Structure formats: structure tokens, C-alpha cells
Amino acid sequence: MPIRMLTLEDLDLAGKRVFLRVDINTPVHPETGQLMEQERLKEAAMTINDLPDSKVVVASHQGRVGRSDYTSLEAHARVLGEILGKRVDFVPDVFGPGALSAIDSLGDGGVLVLDNLRFTAEENQEYKPPEAEKTFLVRRLKDHVDACVLDAFSTAHRASPTIVGFAGLVPTCAGRTVGRELRMLDRIASVEKGPYVTVLGGAKVNDRLEAIDALIANKRADKVLLCGVVGLVFLKAAGKLKGDLGIDGEQKFVLKARQLMDEDPERFALPVDVAIRANGERKEVDPAGLGAQVKVLDIGSKTVDNYSRFIKGAGTVFMSGPPGAFEWDEFSLGTEGLLRAMAASLGTTIISGGHLSTALHKYGVHDQIDHTSTAGGALVQYLAGKRLPLIDALERAADRWGKGQA
Numbered sequence: 001m002p003i004r005m006l007t008l009e010d011l012d013l014a015g016k017r018v019f020l021r022v023d024i025n026t027p028v029h030p031e032t033g034q035l036m037e038q039e040r041l042k043e044a045a046m047t048i049n050d051l052p053d054s055k056v057v058v059a060s061h062q063g064r065v066g067r068s069d070y071t072s073l074e075a076h077a078r079v080l081g082e083i084l085g086k087r088v089d090f091v092p093d094v095f096g097p098g099a100l101s102a103i104d105s106l107g108d109g110g111v112l113v114l115d116n117l118r119f120t121a122e123e124n125q126e127y128k129p130p131e132a133e134k135t136f137l138v139r140r141l142k143d144h145v146d147a148c149v150l151d152a153f154s155t156a157h158r159a160s161p162t163i164v165g166f167a168g169l170v171p172t173c174a175g176r177t178v179g180r181e182l183r184m185l186d187r188i189a190s191v192e193k194g195p196y197v198t199v200l201g202g203a204k205v206n207d208r209l210e211a212i213d214a215l216i217a218n219k220r221a222d223k224v225l226l227c228g229v230v231g232l233v234f235l236k237a238a239g240k241l242k243g244d245l246g247i248d249g250e251q252k253f254v255l256k257a258r259q260l261m262d263e264d265p266e267r268f269a270l271p272v273d274v275a276i277r278a279n280g281e282r283k284e285v286d287p288a289g290l291g292a293q294v295k296v297l298d299i300g301s302k303t304v305d306n307y308s309r310f311i312k313g314a315g316t317v318f319m320s321g322p323p324g325a326f327e328w329d330e331f332s333l334g335t336e337g338l339l340r341a342m343a344a345s346l347g348t349t350i351i352s353g354g355h356l357s358t359a360l361h362k363y364g365v366h367d368q369i370d371h372t373s374t375a376g377g378a379l380v381q382y383l384a385g386k387r388l389p390l391i392d393a394l395e396r397a398a399d400r401w402g403k404g405q406a
């Protein structure tokens with residue numbers, strides 16, 4: 001069913017202070033601190049370019065508390081300025097006096113990036129809309145903005161204050177990224193067919209495991225091909241990998257994986273070989289023979305062949321999260337192999353997450369995929385049929401601020 005929402009054309013935003021909630025959360029190189037890709041920044045730039053006469057306040061989170069990518073947004077502001085080809089200001093503050101006076105000093109056409117929203121405790125929590133409206137973050141900012149544009153599709157599954165707190169307080173509409181994503185997903189839903197193959201990789205095990213039941217219930221996963229860290233959790237649950245993976249919540253994840261495989265063993269495919277580093281080089285091995293502390297960096301070639309057959313025979317394939325550490329050439333075989341199988345598939349193909357979007361460009365096959373989204377967990381949950389807080393906020397805003405309502 002089409003989603004009720006306002007777009008940039010529905011609000012008069014010229015000369016207004018616009019709070020633009022984007023998701024420019026980007027992998028950061030652990031040693032150099034440099035941003036490792038620009039896909040989400042380019043998406044944000046598209047919406048900013050369509051607000052030429054507004055005073056644009058760009059807001060995003062970056063990383064998670066305690067992780068190495070939990071950084072300031074100063075570098076993001078610099079890269080955004082390069083992409084836009086215009087001056088972009090940065091303020092190392094979120095809702096304190098520095099941020100508020102920087103917002104008030106913006107001129108028409110000005111762009112200001114606030115610091116990482118997750119530097120505030122409230123943005124790390126989830127709220128129902130009435131409680132989100134009472135957070136200091138929203139209460140302080142709302143008197144300094146005239147409108148809100150929600151464009152953080154990849155954060156649509158987090159009910160944080162800046163996602164759900166403004167829609168009832170100031171006129172709120174969707175930005176270009178949200179519009180593009182929902183249009184494409186609607187189009188795909190009208191043509192897609194089975195069998196449905198879902199390829200789950202990457203390191204965000206919690207998000208993937210939380211969604212598997214719903215993906216199955218929503219008939220999105222006739223076959224689930226597992227790889228990346230998620231694949232290792234399933235291998236461990238199947239008793240085919242020794243030792244600890246060293247991830248938070250590991251025991252709980254392994255139990256959940258065990259339960260899923262017990263319920264329906266045929267649905268899940270696990271790697272039959274994996275790649276490790278031995279004497280500085282790639283070596284493919286049977287995971288069952290690995291010592292407890294050895295780090296797995298990719299799936300092996302037999303697994304790539306096996307999974308590629310499923311992908312090629314699918315009516316619809318959805319892939320989220322990379323199978324291996326493709327940023328190193330010797331561990332890119334799994335990611336490249338599965339993406340090439342997706343590109344060659346006659347079925348409908350959907351790729352999810354910033355890493356895979358970057359990899360698609362690296363291998364030059366991005367235009368052979370039906371829909372590429374920089375969203376990871378949010379898209380998984382959307383396809384699993386879950387209600388997303390950001391979409392709820394847009395629907396409430398359409399009712400509150402649509403024609404004749406304001």
C-alpha cells in the first residue's frame with residue numbers, strides 16, 4: 001500500500017530553517033580516521049541540492065558508543081562540502097548554545113552540519129513520539145527550526161528522538177532518499193516472484209537474527225544463504241566451528257541460530273569452506289578443521305559456487321551485508337563472486353547496505369542490479385514487513401501538516 005507522506009514540494013521551505021535528518025553514518029578507517037566511502041553523503045547531497053534557498057541544518061548519527069567509528073562529523077562536513085561544491089559549516093555541538101547560535105546565524109542557502117547526534121544520551125534511546133517530543137534534544141532544537149525533512153531511510157528502524165520527535169511539532173516531510181527508496185521498493189513489490197533467496201552476511205548479527213523470523217513469515221526467505229559473521233554464528237551453532245567469535249551477545253545469537261536450524265534445517269545454507277590468512281596469504285579451509293582463535297575473513301570458492309547456483313535460480317534475491325573483508329583484495333572473492341552472480345541473475349535483485357553498494361561500484365556491476373540501497377538493518381526490517389518508526393512519523397506528519405491541516 002502506498003505510504004502517505006509529504007515531499008519537499010508540499011512544504012514551502014525557501015528561507016526556512018530546515019532540520020534535515022540524514023544518515024551519513026559511514027565506515028571510518030580505524031587508523032587514519034578517514035571516511036572509507038561516500039555513498040550516503042552523496043545521497044544527502046541530493047536532498048540538500050533541492051533545498052537551495054533554505055537554511056539547512058544537517059543532522060546524523062555516526063557509529064555506536066564505544067566503537068572505533070564513534071566519531072565527530074567534522075570530516076563528513078568537509079567531504080559534504082566537496083560533493084556539494086559549496087561552503088558547509090560544522091559546529092562541534094548538537095543542541096547546546098554553540099549549535100543553536102550557529103543555526104540562528106545561517107543565511108539562505110547556508111548548510112550547517114551538527115555534531116554526531118549520538119554524542120547525546122537521548123539519541124541513543126528509543127521513544128514513543130510523545131516521549132521523544134519531551135527530550136531535551138527535540139525541545140531545544142525545535143524552537144530554532146521551522147521544518148523537518150526526514151531522509152534517514154537507513155535509520156528508519158530506530159525510534160530515536162530526531163527520527164520520531166519532530167513530526168508532531170513542525171511541518172515534516174520526506175527527503176529524496178526516502179522517496180527514492182520507497183518508490184523503488186513499491187515497484188519491486190509489484191513485479192517480484194519466488195523462489196525468494198536471501199543472502200545474509202556482514203557483522204550486525206543482532207539486526208539480521210531479529211529479522212529472520214519475520215523475513216520467513218513475510219515469504220522473503222525460501223532459502224537463506226549465510227555468510228560473513230552471521231554465517232560464523234550459524235556454523236558455530238551447527239557445531240562446525242570451534243572457539244569464540246568474540247562478539248557481544250554471542251551465546252544468545254548461537255542459541256537463536258540453533259533454534260532456527262532445528263525448526264527448518266533445509267531452509268538454511270552454511271559455508272562449506274572459508275578463507276583465512278596463513279603466512280600472509282589467503283588459504284581456503286574446511287571450517288571444522290580450524291583452531292579456536294583463527295580469524296575467518298571470507299567464504300571459500302566452493303561456497304561461492306554453491307550459493308551462486310541458488311542465486312541464479314531465484315525469482316527474487318535480496319542480499320544484505322558482505323560475505324567477507326572485501327577491502328583486502330585477497331578476501332574479496334566471496335563478495336565479488338556473489339555480487340557477480342546477482343548481476344547475472346534473471347530474477348529481481350536487491351542489494352542492501354553501504355558496504356555492498358561500495359563493492360558493486362568497485363566491481364563495475366552496479367547498473368545490473370534492480371535496486372541498490374545504502375540501508376542495511378532498516379531495509380531488512382522493511383522487507384520483513386515490520387512497521388518502521390520513520391515511516392510512521394511521516395504518516396503522522398502527512399495527517400498533521402498536509403493540505404488544509406497546518
Ligand code: 3PG
Pocket residue numbers: 023025063064154155158375376377378
Ligand atoms: C546503519 O548503518 O544501518 C544505520 O546507520 C543504523 O546504524 P545502527 O545500526 O548503529 O543504529
